[in-house]
Amino acid sequence: MGLLDGKNALVFGLANDKSIAWGITQAFHREGANIGISYAGEALERRVKPLAEKIGCKWVEECDVTKDEHIAATAESAAKHFGKIDILVHSIAFAGRDELSKPYHQTSREGFKNAMDISVFSFVALTNAFLPIMNDGGSVMCLTYGSGAVKVAPHYNVMGVAKAALESSTRYLAYDLGPRKIRVNAISAGAIRTLAAAGVGGFRDMYKHFAEMSPMQENVTIDDVGDAAVFLASDLSKRITGEVLYVDSGFNIMGVQMVKRDEKSE
Ligand SMILES: NC(=O)c1ccc[n+]([C@@H]2O[C@H](COP(=O)([O-])OP(=O)(O)OC[C@H]3O[C@@H](n4cnc5c(N)ncnc54)[C@H](O)[C@@H]3O)[C@@H](O)[C@H]2O)c1
Secondary structure (H helix, E strand, O other): OOOOOOOEEEEEOOOOOOOHHHHHHHHHHHOOOEEEEEEOOHHHHHHHHHHHHHOOOOEEEEOOOOOHHHHHHHHHHHHHHHOOEEEEEEOOOOOOOHHHOOOHHHOOHHHHHHHHHHHHHHHHHHHHHHHHHEEEEEEEEEEEOHHHHOOOOOOOHHHHHHHHHHHHHHHHHHHHHHHHOOEEEEEEEOOOOOHHHHOOOOHHHHHHHHHHHOOOOOOOOHHHHHHHHHHHHOHHHOOOOOOEEEEOOOHHHOOOOOOOOOHHHO
């Protein structure tokens, strides 16, 4: 028996088999969910369709979240295919390479708007579009990087500011959807090598630093995030909403980083 037996789940943000969305999709599949997958645009189709086939997923839809008509069409198609849904996952972010390499104060107006539109507003817009077909007691979630949202992660820049707005949106949406017992939470993942991460200046260093400095001294995988997503999607977390759940080997709890650990704790 799986933790998500009988539940319909939609996952937005699959690009390839390195995507966090793929870790989540596989974990949902393992736990018995019936899954629908959405991806950004035609260019990704040839990578996404074979992955969808691997888990027997029949609903695979293109949705560029910058386009209202795409979001509306995707919601309509999901209503036809699934009737109702129980789980909605937003695993989408974008910021131009320029914005993630120059100092933050040089962020352009266009770059700022773009990052906010794709990485934050789309979470609000998707939640609103899918709410009419969402069962009461359902679960909505997004992916954040708290260490860049509430603190400074060098080079993360406008994406950190977007993640702060995403985490705040999580709380406001949790308030709105609470009366229907629909939960809205964010997972803050540790650094993982993905397409999106490759665009962040200095990511390689951040990734290495992460494994060295986190209490558990280990990087996080997309499967670790998938398991946490199962918890948030399942009835086990039915009274948890508006939260940011860190899946980061404890990295975020550190105030002062030691270059070398105390001998006794090794
Ligand atoms: N990789 C990390 O280290 C890390 C850490 C914490 C949080 N996250 C977050 O996890 C989420 C998933 O990212 P990932 O690391 O798996 O990388 P990824 O590149 O695999 O996923 C990002 C997804 O966003 C999609 N996207 C971009 N623009 C879009 C648009 N206009 N319409 C629809 N989709 C669009 C991309 O197609 C892609 O599928 C993001 O929110 C990211 O910020 C990643």
